[in-house]
Amino acid sequence: MGEKASVTPLELFFDLVFVFALTRVTDWMADDPSVESLVRGALILTVLWWTWVGYAWLGNVAKADEGILRVGMFVATAGVFVGAITIPEAFDDLPGGLYGPVVFAVCYFVVRAVHIALFWVVAREDPMLRRQVARFLPSMLAGTILLLVASETEGWVQTLLWVAALLGDYLGTVLSGTDWRLASASHFAERHGLIIIVALGESVVSIGIGVAALPISWPIIIASALGLTVVAALWWAYFDVTSLLAEHELASAVGERQIRLARGCYSFLHLPMVIGIIMLSLGLKKVLLYVGGGEEHSLSDPIYGVPLAALYGGTALYLLAHVWFKWYAMHELSRARIAVAVVLLAVTPLVASIPALATLAVLAVVLVAMVGWETHRYAELRHHVRHGDHPSGSRGDGGHPPAGHDGHPAT
Known part of the structure; x- marks a missing residue:
């Protein structure tokens, strides 16, 4: 190959x-x-x-x-x-x-x-x-x-x-x-990116299956849109910039370091990402069921216990695994994602008493805010990474991409 x-x-x-x-x-x-x-x-x-x-x-x-x-x-x-x-x-x-x-x-x-x-x-x-x-x-x-x-x-x-x-x-x-x-860093990175797509696809399937037997309603439409927003934000967190940077690091590494990067970043650290997404899928499925009035639930019922822990905890696990993935590949720490993961875990007990639709809305708003802040904060570097118009000679920090204003690359 x-x-x-x-x-x-x-x-x-x-x-x-x-x-x-x-x-x-x-x-x-x-x-x-x-x-x-x-x-x-x-x-x-x-x-x-x-x-x-x-x-x-x-x-x-x-x-x-x-x-x-x-x-x-x-x-x-x-x-x-x-x-x-x-x-x-x-x-x-x-x-x-x-x-x-x-x-x-x-x-x-x-x-x-x-x-x-x-x-x-x-x-x-x-x-x-x-x-x-x-x-x-x-x-x-x-x-x-x-x-x-x-x-x-x-x-x-x-x-x-x-x-x-x-x-x-x-x-x-x-x-x-x-x-x-x-043999091919691009193939290896693409392969693992596709399995993340597969897992995210399961989240989308869970949204649909959760209300498959229920009559369509405005709450179901709103909850479905919020669920897709959450999934889209997780897609953005992985594919917008970080996956490109990690693939570049893998391609530029040689010998034993390349094998260690492939094993650590991809074989090991993509597993908690996938587990986090599947736990999120479980939470999304339950939220849509509650919102649609399935299993004798009503629109005002809160989601709590294990389904809530899966919804918020799965998202936090995905973000923390992503932070570790980036640290392992580039020795750069995504503080914003750590903060968001901590916030999600901290507010989990607080949202257990509000309607399930509101709980999902809070999650969607937090993730969209994170993605929006990162996109704005690192706009220039993001443009360079995505469009490949920065010369390799400009990488003056021992192989890492040009840093943002505070010394940290785009996330």
Whole structure:
């Protein structure tokens, strides 16, 4: 693959299955919005993310729609799809049929095993990469075994075994080394940008599903517009400037630093962004249901408890993950986004007593104010970054883009 490679249609097809999987997670949590379901939902999202990440790296080294990789991608897609169908039974088996937790764990193993096998084939002429794949293998096996063990338990023991499986997998990845390959920084950044779009798309779907069976009304129209405003603000926060700056940093890095940036900024730090968006989706779905009068609710009813925590807390998590992403890539701190995240967490108890529509309006106003302030505050730098008319020689701070008036780049 060349440096300017783009995402292939087969990779986009693979991502479509993740749209379905994310929808299943949101629906499953919405059926029983408890703290336990939020924790378990986040664990399921992490498992799904870890399967997706492997193929993002694989598709960056070799074209995903050529030769044996095409066949392997279809097999992996089938594994993810069956796993997505099994999400409601990932922890607790439903009566009849196969034992759900085991099926989910087996699907995870199949998708990961195909990934390892395909990477081994791709690395046949690269001994260093093959050694890297071999060092990575134990963490994958350990994670799968722990998930299989977890399928035979229940309650918090089962949840803790899931946590152990995922921690082992992540720590194993960190400890296995940095001898991976990155053929195209633009492809890698585009791939992760598209998965953010997929997650944001789930938020839009949740807005529609929340009122699908209810008659249209002015409150529903207003709430839908506010929900789309929130989603648009999160899109703006990622794609307007920061994603471009991060991609530039990734492309300009070389050797081990580039691999560390790709792993830290994208493989690791995009996960909390996705989890935050899906938690937001849960909150949006409940708000629209309340506003539309579903489930014996009325327009004046407040949204509180877990759905409110998901709505505001998910947004705060997304913003904080975004701040960390930018810090890891460029060592620049987005103070405004930290402040907004803190404000959202602080006002959560206060908005629990006002109507759900007003709660959503407060969130939309805060996010629009943040985006508007950043756009105005860093207008000149934003123009330079988006239109590419600043010469590389003007980067006089050791590789970072020209700073704003207070020394900080646009967010």
